[in-house]
Amino acid sequence: MNPSFIALVVALPLLAAFLLPLVPKVLRRLVGPLVLLVVAALGMALWQASLSEPLVLAVGGFRPPLGIVFYVDSVAALFVLAVALVTLLLWPWGGDASENLDRKQSLTLVLAAACAGLTVSGDLFNVYVFYELAAVTSYGLAAGSRTAAAQVATFRYVILGSLGSLLALIGITLIYFRSGTLNLAHLADLAPQTLHDPLGLAAFFLILLGLGVKAELFLVNTWAPEVYATAEARVSALLAGLVSKLALLVVARLLVLVFPLPEAREALLVLGMLGMISGEFAAYRARDIKRMLAWSSIGQLGAAFIAFAIPGPAGVAAGLAIALHHLVVKPALFLLAERWGGSLARLAGAARRSPLGAALFALFALSLIGVPPLPGFWAKYLLLSGLAAQPDNLYLLAGLVVLVTTVVEAVYLFRVVGVMYGREAKGEDAGLTNTGSANTQPASALAGSGVFAALLLAAALAAPLLAAPLGRMATQMSDGAAYVARVLPSTATLSGAAQ
Amino acid sequence: MMHILIELAVMPLVAFTIGMFMVLMMRKIAAKIQRRVGPPLLQPLYDIVKLYAKKTQSSHGLLHDIGIVMAVGGYIAAETMLPVPGMNGIADKAGLLTLAYVTMIPSLGLALGVGQCANPNGSIGIARALTAMLAYDIPFVVIIFGASWFYGSNNLIEVIAAQQAGGIASWGVTKMPLLAIAGLFTLYAMLGKQPFEIYVAPAEIATGPMVEMGGKHLGGLFVMQCFQLFTASAVYVSMFLGGGENWLFFILKLFAVVAIPMSMAFVFPRYRTEDVLAVVWRWPMVLGLAGVWLVMH
């Protein structure tokens, strides 16, 4: 497969977003989905191709480390595919005023482009650019519901996001200052000499905090619950499901390539644990389903951070499994929650009005807490067995945290299931319950989460088959030397010879 | 086989006869303590015959009858598991522990029969009687444990043989005095006489379980009482007093075992249910556990 197709996955959505207003009205609604379908197809093809060997595209023909590099290993390809599919499933189909819809579709396309860019970028500068692009579009999307609450929440998000970007920029600057390059492969090559010192670590930490804003890392994730609760469900789903994973992916790449240091892992581990604890416990008392999902997603990302903190392919495999699982489950849950906003008590009897919705919710909840044979279990199993294999007690502690928070997670998720399947509110409470169509599910949301559920069940059935590709992806991604060798063949051979 | 069938038939009869005279002795002791003459020799028999011969008998239903059948039948069965001189019955097929549980069947039967009477006094009485059973059976099993551990067997035949092998010096009462004392205390509580007869409490709950029992129902209970006295004393004698070398000694021991608590009983008022629990769980329990500790160390 020709590596130049890689550029398309970024360029196509971006182009479509800008050209959207120019397209005739009749076709306008089709452009976005079509483009995303093409990207998805490309992603699929790329994944097939990259499973054996990663693809590298030097944009404009400039050789790395000078030029822009797009690097697509199987993980990146899979995420491209995921970006396209998830965006497609969460596509703003309508139900809004025309110009507003145009804006949303454009923004969504830009977001898709930025996300795809984040996955394939081979240097920190591009990462930063795409990250900013994603940030800005997500601000726009988050405020899209145009309620006062949403705007306040988004404002908070903007402030945090900007500060985070600033910190990330400082970190990148520091790295550039120390090593003189931003190309990841080059950095990986130079890191042992230039970056494995307190200053380098500080740079990593700043980048971690900066990207962490999107990845819902503990300390910088306080924007998440409010934004998710007030934004439209599909926006929340996009942010929680997709954007956060890509930020995470970048952090993971940095960790594998540039900072494979115990200190860095430790920071990730500790923040991941805190994220898990804070998210899951906060969700325990949530009285609103969207906030609950937001906190739950903070917790899940904490688990992913913990997973990536495990050295070697085991950690990457666990992290990928958790991230992918969450990528499937959380958007679906947000979609289901679209009409279920407000107090949890109002869900009483929801199962009778929307049996499919409630059943899907229960299914996703089961998978989220890791009930075998659903895929969530395998993710958790990989995470825990990875943690248990580490000699350091901190990893065992992390394992304990995962176990305990899973219990908490089960309790609050099933409390919701219980409310939905319980008796309908009577008497005074009846006013609180949305009757009639108000909290039945719209067909599109049901269809969307139905597709996610189908994916989930397919994954459950095919779990033994998925194990091998996941392992290969993890090996590919965790092999820093191969990355360097693929992007900078000459250097790798040099250092290989030096050893 | 014929031999054992004869034993099975004779053992309950013997038990009943001895038990009847125990009832007489009990009433005589009470009379003597109260400076009365007391009943004539065959008074227990008169009572039973009269009750069975009542012309009208009121029953509260099938279960009322079945309860009495179980109460008497259960004890008849239990007697065959208690070795007496010359007869072992099926004692080797059912040890001490089994015996203890088989003797709960009559209580259960009685409880069922009383329950069917639909008399609240009876139900209160049964509730108290079961509580009393809970009270005395706990130290009782401690004692059973101690004895079985000491003799290394649950089998009463062997327990008795072990004691008779060495005369009084090898009796349970000399080997395990603490357990023997605890056992006597427990036996006392088990017999359900003052101060442990809160479940009868005639003036309060109108004799409790017996409130609706008349005619042959009451007669059945009288029969059961005979068996109960015999069983309790025979178990004690087998565990601690060397069982029966011959009938004379056996009967003497049996009567002595019943006479001791009965000589104390009639000077007491009665304990409330919770106090029965307190006293029975305190003294025989402490003695019994200490005895078990001694036996095991």
Place this chain on the structure above:
Amino acid sequence: MNALDLLLSLSALMLLAAFLFGQTRVYPWLAGILFTGQLVLLAGSDLPMAAGVGLEIFGQQVGWQLDGFGRYFALITIGAALASNVYMGGEWGERYQADGHSLRWLHAALAGNVLAMLLLLSSKDLIAFFIGWELTSWAGFLLMAQGGERALRAALRYVPYAMGGAMAVLGGLVLTLSWTGTLDLLELSRVMSTLGNGQLALLLALFAIGFSIKMGLLPFHLWQAPAYAEAAGPGTAFLGAISARMGLFALGILLVKLMTLSRVADLAFIDGLFTARDLLAWVAALTIVLPTFTALKQNDARYLLAWHGIGQGGYMLLGIVMGDATGSAGGLLHVFNYATYQAALVLAVFAVMHRTGTADLNSLGGLVTRMPLTFLVMLLGIIGLAGLPPMNGFVSKWLVYRSLMVEGRPLLFLMTVIGTLGTILSVYKLIHNTFLGQLRAEHEHIREAPWSMTVPMLALVILAFVTGVAPGLALSWVAEAQAALGLPVLAYTLGGIESPRGSLDMLWIVGVLFAGFGIGALLFYGAGGRSKRVHQLDNYAGGHFLSADVRYHYSDHFYAGLMHRIGPLYRGSFTWLESAVASATDLAASLMQAWYRQAVPALTLLVAAVLGLGWMVWR
């Protein structure tokens, strides 16, 4: 396709069928046939039954194989399911549907439970085991949650316990993998006992806590009674009969097969005086006593039985922990025995509920004349539950007592007997308040439960009686299970055991007992005058005239004197633990929410950045 594959596919087929047409009249018949088929298949196959299919996933082999130990539990599972299925196939199910519940889901939940348990029981490695374990938990949840709001609430209370247990097991699983490098049970049985004491103790703690929760051992038992009691009738019977025993199955595998009891006894808290094995034995003993006496306080028949279910589990574990041939046979036999009479008892209680609409022990009474068959079932059932001859419950408890006597454990022995005595008290209250005493005016026209309900109940108690008279029938399975687990095998006879230190021959005992009853009956009916039935109002009340509108059935606060003495000793026992954990969780949750509600996130970010930098630089 070999026998186990066939068994599992039959089970899965039934689950599918239940989903598709569980609400129809045909399904119970089909399910009955399929369950019977499974029973026959299970009983007739050679051991061990290995599944033809296996998976490899993430480097682990996942496979299924059923040995004697698993088959013993599987037989009980399917038997209990069969009885429950027949029970809910008739009038009960129609009423259930008429009340607005979904019979389809109930059938599906039952079929799902059976499938999950079969998967668990036949697991060949820890992954398959954990899959089965979780499926069992959640299928159990599904069964518990049906039948109304209270059932749902009780089931939700089960969730944190179930997940806590599952997570403990999962933690143990990954540590096992990390320390031994294998998850295969056979392999582990060779390797695990060679681990160091510290590692073994941690594994024991994790696994044992996980398994105890399912089994309802102290102090993790609080969820069980409401969850089992409030479920829909036959569901309660099935859950009560076998569901919690999955915990025992797992503990048996862990303690005997994987770790071996002698290794467990090496883990000493106080050298030579108190080991992990003693701790387990004492937990089992306390599990017998406390829940039994909690049952004594219940005023709802279902709760009473459910609490006894927890208590009876203690005998089983105690027997297994004793580890000798007699004790472990007693513990294992008790699983079967308990299942037979507990299922029967629960079904009887629900038959009463079916007719009267209540299981409240203070609003029933005198039903023996109206529901005599149900009464008979309950009578035989409580004799079994109380562990008195001639029912099978006596045999298994006797074996456990016997083992404790021979092993010289007086205090544990005392505990078991206290439990038995408490059971006698409490079951008498059950039958007295339900069937004896005054028949209420509103119950005068009650009829016996329909055949669809009485037949399974009667079949169960007859089974309990027959295996009580001839325990050798069930002991053959037990011996097989013992052998499969690596325990010493009990030498048994048809009537019990033969031993110089005191044998047990139930054939003789029951024979003599019934001969005694016969003579008693002869004396009673033959020797006395004619009797006449009198009305319940013709009753002594100190000369007072009773009338039907006066309620004089003594039911409330039944053991007043006893409770006065012992009630304060265990009032709210261990609920403090549960509420403490719940409060701590709530507190933590509030704190975490406060963190997310903070006013100045930007400042936090800056402070965090500075602190983090400081940490990175100066660590």
Place this chain on the structure above:
Amino acid sequence: MSTLQSIPVVATKAEKPSGGTGNLLANVFDELTAFCRSRSLFMLHYCTGCGAIELPPAMTSRFDMERLGIQPMVTPRQADILLVTGYVSTKTLKRIILTYEQMNSPKYVIGICSCTVNGGMYWQSYATAKVLADYMPVDMYIAGCMPRPEAVISGLRELMANIRAGRSDNWRDYYRRYDHYLGNQQRLFGENWQTPTDVIGEARHYGQFGPETLGEHTALLERHQTPLLPFEMRLGLGGEKTGVENKGDKR
């Protein structure tokens, strides 16, 4: 009835035990039961008035009833003798009648004190039933105000002798002439009077039915009575809907 002479002391002539001549074994058996009956008397002392004070000495060490086989009992089911020890108010009489009817036959009534004979010092009371024998067959009166324990003991001994000789069979009279007694009771208590016992049914069941068992008074009783058939066990299986219908069925 208003004169002392009309008060029956022994209401009926003693009935010969059935089959008195032919069967030796039956004779022995009857003799044995008669003997045992006379030597084992459980008494229920219904202490209505002052006469009760004379019973403790009769029971305890001074006179010791137990040597005669006489013991106090607590409930009518267990008792053979109903001792009515003093004046009988209308209200008390209802209880006494119920108690009497609940006792198992053969049963004996002893009226102690003059009050049970003719009202005694309560002769003029509007609320006192004067003659106990109007309402139930009395086997023995022990007159006196109050009779000393010696009199009580001697009365009991006489009753024992009567029983032994088969002369004390008044309990049959209650069944055979139930209409008579019921009539007197109805006169005192009103026509709604009934006890929860089933005397007529018992009379039928035990073959004590006589020509005067039924009459105008029992007819009146049957009009008012709520039937008190004992609950027989019944199976009544199956039935699709009955259970549902009965669920909330209140009588």
